[in-house]
Amino acid sequence: MQNVNWVALTIFVLLFGFITWLGFAAANWRKGDLDQLHEWGLGGRRFGTIVTWFLVGGDLYTAYTFIAVPALAFGAGAIAFFAVPYTIMIYPILFLVFPRLWNVCNKHGYITAGDFVRGRFGNRWLALAVAVTGIVATMPYIALQLVGIQVVIGAMGVSGTGFVADLPLIIAFVILAAFTYSSGLRAPASIAIVKDILIYITAFAAVIIIPIELGGFGKIFAAVPVQKLLLAVPGPTTTGAYGVYATLALGSALALFLYPHSLTGILSASSGHAIRRNAAMLPSYSFMLGLLALIGFFAIAAGVSGLPEYGAGFKQFGNNFAVPALFLHSFPSWFVGIAFAAIGIGALVPAAIMSIAAANLYTRNIHREFINKKPSDKQEAQMAKWVSLIVKLGALVFILFIPTQYAIQLQLLGGIWIIQTLPAVMLGVYTRWFNDWALLVGWAVGTVAGTTMAVVMNLTPSYPVALGGYTFPGYTAFYTLILNLLLAVILTPVFNALGTKRKSIDETVTADYYA
Amino acid sequence: MYRGFVTMNKTQKKSGGWSWWYLLFAIQFVIALWPPFYNKAEPYWMGIPFFYWSQLLFVIVAAVLTAVVYFATDD
Numbered sequence: 001m002q003n004v005n006w007v008a009l010t011i012f013v014l015l016f017g018f019i020t021w022l023g024f025a026a027a028n029w030r031k032g033d034l035d036q037l038h039e040w041g042l043g044g045r046r047f048g049t050i051v052t053w054f055l056v057g058g059d060l061y062t063a064y065t066f067i068a069v070p071a072l073a074f075g076a077g078a079i080a081f082f083a084v085p086y087t088i089m090i091y092p093i094l095f096l097v098f099p100r101l102w103n104v105c106n107k108h109g110y111i112t113a114g115d116f117v118r119g120r121f122g123n124r125w126l127a128l129a130v131a132v133t134g135i136v137a138t139m140p141y142i143a144l145q146l147v148g149i150q151v152v153i154g155a156m157g158v159s160g161t162g163f164v165a166d167l168p169l170i171i172a173f174v175i176l177a178a179f180t181y182s183s184g185l186r187a188p189a190s191i192a193i194v195k196d197i198l199i200y201i202t203a204f205a206a207v208i209i210i211p212i213e214l215g216g217f218g219k220i221f222a223a224v225p226v227q228k229l230l231l232a233v234p235g236p237t238t239t240g241a242y243g244v245y246a247t248l249a250l251g252s253a254l255a256l257f258l259y260p261h262s263l264t265g266i267l268s269a270s271s272g273h274a275i276r277r278n279a280a281m282l283p284s285y286s287f288m289l290g291l292l293a294l295i296g297f298f299a300i301a302a303g304v305s306g307l308p309e310y311g312a313g314f315k316q317f318g319n320n321f322a323v324p325a326l327f328l329h330s331f332p333s334w335f336v337g338i339a340f341a342a343i344g345i346g347a348l349v350p351a352a353i354m355s356i357a358a359a360n361l362y363t364r365n366i367h368r369e370f371i372n373k374k375p376s377d378k379q380e381a382q383m384a385k386w387v388s389l390i391v392k393l394g395a396l397v398f399i400l401f402i403p404t405q406y407a408i409q410l411q412l413l414g415g416i417w418i419i420q421t422l423p424a425v426m427l428g429v430y431t432r433w434f435n436d437w438a439l440l441v442g443w444a445v446g447t448v449a450g451t452t453m454a455v456v457m458n459l460t461p462s463y464p465v466a467l468g469g470y471t472f473p474g475y476t477a478f479y480t481l482i483l484n485l486l487l488a489v490i491l492t493p494v495f496n497a498l499g500t501k502r503k504s505i506d507e508t509v510t511a512d513y514y515a
Numbered sequence: 516m517y518r519g520f521v522t523m524n525k526t527q528k529k530s531g532g533w534s535w536w537y538l539l540f541a542i543q544f545v546i547a548l549w550p551p552f553y554n555k556a557e558p559y560w561m562g563i564p565f566f567y568w569s570q571l572l573f574v575i576v577a578a579v580l581t582a583v584v585y586f587a588t589d590d
Contacts, residue, residue, distance in 0.1 A: 078554075084570040085547035088577045092540035095581065218562030230566055231554045242550040250548060280585040283578035290571045 004157040005328075011337025012156065012344065016175070019194055019345055023179030023187040030186070035378045040184035040385065041111055041360045043268045049277045051189055052269040055353075056278060057285045058192030059265040060090075060256065062141075063148030063347035066199070066292060071319040073296025077228025079241065080293050085249035087286035090256050093426075095279035098257060099272030100429045100513040106267075107512045112357075113263055113425045114365030120428050122504035123436035124369050129443050130421045131365035134260040135391075137414035138358045141259070142395035143407040145351040146173065150399065151317050152340040155324035166400055172344070173396045180352045180392070181385050185268055188352040195349050198342035200288065206339075207291045210298045210330045223301035238471040244462045251478035255419040258426070260357030261350060272515050299326040317404075351392070359388035409459040416450035416477040423488050429513065436504050438491035446484030450476055536587045539580045546573060 030046050032039035047055060072080035101116065110116045113134060118127035146169060153168045160167070179187040214220050221229065234240025256262055269275050304310050304325040313321040327339045363384040368375060375383065398407060420443045423434060453463045453476045464473040546552060553573075556564040 078566060081567065081570060084574060088543055088547045088574055091577075091581055092537075092543060095584065096537065096540070216562055218559075221562060221564055229564060230556060231550055233554070242554070245550050246548040250544075276585060276589075280578075280582045283574060283581060286574045286578070287571065290567075290574055294567065 005333055005336065007333035008337035008340060009156050009158065011334055012152075012341045015194075015198070015338070015341035016172070016344065019191045019348070020175050020179065022190050022194065023175070023183060026179070026186040026190040027183040029190060034182075034184055035381050037360065037363065037377070037381045037384055038109065038111055040381050041356050042264065043185040043189055045106060045268055046270050047189060047268050047274070048270050049274045049281070051193075052265070052274050052278050053281055054192045054196050055189045055268065056262075056265045057282060058188065058195050058346070058349040059261055059353050060350075061199070061285055061289060061346075062145060062350040063343050064141075064144040065289070066343055066346060067148050067151060067320050067323055068144075069289065069293050070296035070299065070323045073293050074299050074322040075296075075319040077224065078231050079245060079248075080296060081290070082245050082248045082252075083293055084286070084290045085246070086252045087283075087289050089250065089253035091279045091283055091286075093253060093257060094266075094282070095276055097426050097429055098266050098279075099275045099515070101263075101425075102267060102269060102272045102275055103515055104429070104508050104512045106272075108508065111267065112260065112361045112364050113258070113421065114361055117424045117428060118365065118369070119507045120432065121424065121434075121436040121439070122506060123440070124365075126424060126436050126440050126443075127365050128369065129440060130424060131361040133417050133421050133443075133447070134258075134361050135358045137418040138260055138354045139391065139394060139398070140407050140410035140414055141261075142351050142354045142358075142392065143398045144411050145347040145354070146395060146399045147320070147404055147407060148347040149344050151320055152324055152343050154316060155313060155321070155328060156336075156340060169399070170396070172348070173392065176348050176351055177389055177392050180355060180388055184385075185264065185353065185356055188349045188356075189268070191345060191352075192349045195342065195345045198338060199346055202339040202342045203288050203291055205331070205335065206295055206298070206327070210295070210302070210326070213330055214298065214301050220297055220301040223303075224297050225300075228300075237469060238473065240473065243472050243474045247474035247478040248461065251419060251475040251481070252415065254422060254426075254481065255415050255477060258418045258421050260361055261354040264353055264357040264360065295323060295326065298330075299323065302326055302329055304329050351395070355388040355391045355395075356384075358391045359384040359386075362387045412459060412461055413451060413454055415461075416454060416480060417447055419477045419481045420446040420450070420484050422481060423485055432506050433492065434488050435492040435495040437495045437499075438488045441491055442484040442486075442488035445487055446480045449483055450480035453480065534584075534588045536584045539584050543577045543580060547577075 027034065030044065032044040034040045038044060069080055069083050104110070105116060108119055110119060112131065114127040114131035117130045118124055149172050150169055158168055159165060211217055211220060231241040231245055234242055257266070266275055299322040304322065305314055307329070310321065310325040313325055324340070327336050331339060363380055367383055368380065423442060424439045427434065457463055457476070461475055462473050463476045463479060464471050465479060553566055553569045555566065558565055560568045
C-alpha cells in the first residue's frame with residue numbers, strides 16, 4: 001500500500017458513497033410495490049424517454065467496454081474500430097424489432113424473452129433454452145464488470161496480499177448486492193444518470209486534453225505502427241480482415257439486444273413509443289464509443305506500456321491496463337479520481353441490471369415453469385431477489401478464484417450462445433411460421449457448433465470458413481447463426497408434417513404487437 | 516406527417532407495419548458493412564486517417580437518418 005494515490009482514491013470513495021445512497025433512496029422513486037416482480041425487476045414499466053435513455057445507455061456501454069475497446073485498439077489496432085459500425089447498426093434493430101416486442105410483453109405481462117417465447121410458441125422447453133442461454137451468457141459478463149472495478153482499484157495503488165487484496169472488490173460487491181436487492185431496477189436506473197454524466201465528462205476530457213498534451217492527432221497517428229493503422233487488405237482468395245471486421249460488427253449488433261440485461265432495460269420503458277424515440281436519441285453514445293476506441297491509440301503514442309511506474313499494472317492486467325495508465329499519466333490526481341469513479345460506477349449499473357435480468361429469467365422460466373407453478377406475487381419477487389444475490393456472488397467467486405482470462409473467454413462464448421436465441425425471439429416478434437421444435441434443434445446445433453469452432457480456434461472470435469478454394473474468416477457467432485437459421489427453415493416443414501396432431505398454441509394475436 | 520405504407524394489416528392505424536422509410540436503415544447497413552469504402556488513410560483530417568474520421572462522421576449521418584425515419588413514421 002505504499003503508492004496509493006490518495007487524492008484520486010478520496011474522490012473515488014466519495015462518488016461511490018454518493019451513488020450508494022442514491023441506490024438505496026431509489027426504492028422510493030416512482031414508488032411501487034416491490035413485492036411484485038414487474039415492479040422490482042422492471043421498475044413497474046414506468047420509465048419515460050429520458051430515464052430510458054440513461055438506463056439503456058448506462059446498460060449497454062459497460063465499464064468493460066470502456067476498458068476493453070481501447071485495449072483492443074492498443075493491442076490490435078484498426079480492427080477494434082468494428083465497434084463503430086456495430087454501434088451504427090444496433091439502433092435500426094432497436095427501432096424495428098423492439099417496440100413490437102415491448103407491446104406484446106406489456107399486453108401479456110411478459111418480463112423476459114423466455115416469457116415471450118413461451119407465450120408465442122407454447123413450448124416450455126424452447127423457453128427454457130432461451131432462459132438458460134441468457135443466464136449462462138450473462139454470468140461471465142457480470143464477472144467482467146467486476147474486472148473493470150478491479151483494474152481501476154489496482155491503478156489507484158490499492159494493493160495487498162490475500163484477503164486484504166480482495167477487500168475493495170468485496171466492498172463494492174456488497175454495496176451492489178444490497179441496493180439491487182432492496183431497490184430492484186430503480187437503483188441502476190437512478191445511478192445510470194450519474195454514471196453517464198461522469199463518463200461523458202471523462203470521455204470528452206480525454207479526447208480534448210490528451211491529444212493537446214501529445215502534440216495533436218497527427219503525432220498520435222504517426223506513433224501508431226503502420227500495420228495497426230488500417231485493416232490488412234485481403235488477398236485474392238479470401239475476404240480476410242474485411243470479412244472479420246464486418247461480421248464482428250453485424251454479429252455483435254444482432255446479439256446485443258438478445259442479452260437479458262438489454263431486454264430488461266428496454267422492457268422497463270413506459271411505451272413502445274419511448275423505445276422508438278430512444279433508437280433515434282441513443283446514437284449519441286455511439287459517437288462517444290468511437291472516441292473511446294481512439295484512446296487506445298493515445299496510449300500507444302504516450303508510450304505508457306514502456307514506463308516503469310506502470311509495469312506492474314500491465315503485468316497484472318495486460319492491455320486492459322492501457323486506459324487507466326494513460327489517465328494516470330495524463331490527468332491530475334483529482335480528475336483521475338473522477339475518471340476512475342466513472343469506470344467503477346460504470347461497472348455497477350450494468351452488473352446490477354444483468355443480475356436482475358438473470359434473476360427474472362430464473363424465476364419466471366425455470367422456477368415457475370418447473371418447480372413451483374403457482375407462486376404468489378410476493379414469493380415470486382422474493383425468489384428473484386435471492387437469485388440476483390446468488391448470481392452476483394457467483395460472479396464474485398469467479399473473479400476472485402479463477403484467472404481473468406477465463407472470464408474474457410467465457411464472455412466471448414456468451415456472444416456465440418446468446419445469438420442462437422435470435423430466431424425464436426427476434427424473428428418470433430415478426431412471424432409464427434417457424435416450428436418450435438425446429439427452432440430448438442437450430443438453437444442446439446448452433447450452440448454446439450459455435451462452441452466447438454471457438455475451442456478449435458483457441459477461443460478467438462473468428463473462424464475461417466473454406467468454400468471452393470476461397471477462405472472467409474468471420475465472426476463465429478455470425479456463421480453459427482446462419483447454420484441455426486438454415487436448420488430452422490429446413491426442419492419447420494418437416495416437423496410440421498410429422499406432428500400435425502399436437503400443434504403448439506400461440507397465445508398472442510397480431511394486434512398485441514401494435515401500440 | 517407522412518404515414519408509412521402498411522402492408523401487414525391495412526386496418527392498422529398504429530406504428531409497427533412496414534414503411535418505405537426503413538430503406539434508409541438499409542443504407543446504413545450497407546455502408547457500415549463494406550470496409551473497402553473506408554479502409555484507407557488518405558485524406559487525413561486534422562491528422563486523423565480517413566478510416567477513423569469517416570466512420571465517426573458516419574455515426575452522425577446514421578443518427579440523422581434514424582431521426583428522419585423516426586419523424587417520418589411517427590403518428
